[in-house]
Amino acid sequence: MKKIIVSMLIFVFMLSVVSATSGSIWTTRESCDTPQNENHYDIGEDVWIKGENFDEGDYDWNITGQPGQASCDPKEIVANGSYTVDGTGAFCFKAYTVENDDCGEYKASFDKRQDNYHVVPEFGFFVGMLTILSATVVFFVVRKE
Numbered sequence: 001m002k003k004i005i006v007s008m009l010i011f012v013f014m015l016s017v018v019s020a021t022s023g024s025i026w027t028t029r030e031s032c033d034t035p036q037n038e039n040h041y042d043i044g045e046d047v048w049i050k051g052e053n054f055d056e057g058d059y060d061w062n063i064t065g066q067p068g069q070a071s072c073d074p075k076e077i078v079a080n081g082s083y084t085v086d087g088t089g090a091f092c093f094k095a096y097t098v099e100n101d102d103c104g105e106y107k108a109s110f111d112k113r114q115d116n117y118h119v120v121p122e123f124g125f126f127v128g129m130l131t132i133l134s135a136t137v138v139f140f141v142v143r144k145e
Contacts, residue, residue, distance in 0.1 A: 023054040023089070025113040032092030039117045041098050047117065049108050050092040054085045061110040063096050071104035072119075078106070 026036035028048045036050050049061060062080035065073030079096040095108065103121045107114050 023051060023111065023113055025049055025051040025108065025110045025115050027108050027115050027117045028092070037115070039115075041117055041119050043098050043100055043102070043119070043121070045098050046094050047096040047098065047108065048092055049095045049110055049115075051085075051110055051113070052090040054089045054091070054111070056085055056087050056089070058082055058084050059111045061095065061108070063106055063108050065102075066105040066107060066116075069104075071106060072102055073106075078102070083110070 026049075027038055028036050028050050029038045029041060029045050030048075032048060032050060041047060047063065060080070060082050062077050065071030065076045065078060067074045078099070081095075083091060083093055085091050098119050102119045105116055105118055107116050
């Protein structure tokens with residue numbers, strides 16, 4: 001009888017541990033209706049944090065630039081706050097609008113869950129192409145004269 005009681009207690013404990021560690025998050029853009037797990041953002045786009053399978057309660061969240069050369073904001077928290085998850089265990093909220101000086105890798109964290117996303121610098125490709133084009137034009141114009 002003691003073994004059954006101990007086994008039941010262990011089982012209940014394991015269920016509470018699994019419940020406490022459940023939950024997943026994703027980043028998405030524009031709103032909660034768009035596909036989840038969007039990982040590339042342009043300047044001015046909104047980063048939404050979407051999650052499911054969380055216990056009801058209050059949770060802290062933040063968005064942090066990744067260290068070293070990975071981000072224009074290394075180890076800086078660019079946005080943070082708290083959010084209350086209701087009994088459904090699902091949520092979605094606008095967390096951040098990508099700023100003009102953002103670039104590289106960022107990590108969105110909600111409680112202990114994380115999702116990375118990448119910010120593409122504005123006009124990077126187009127400015128590069130215009131620079132090459134203008135250098136080519138200047139080279140041929142100067143060369144003709």
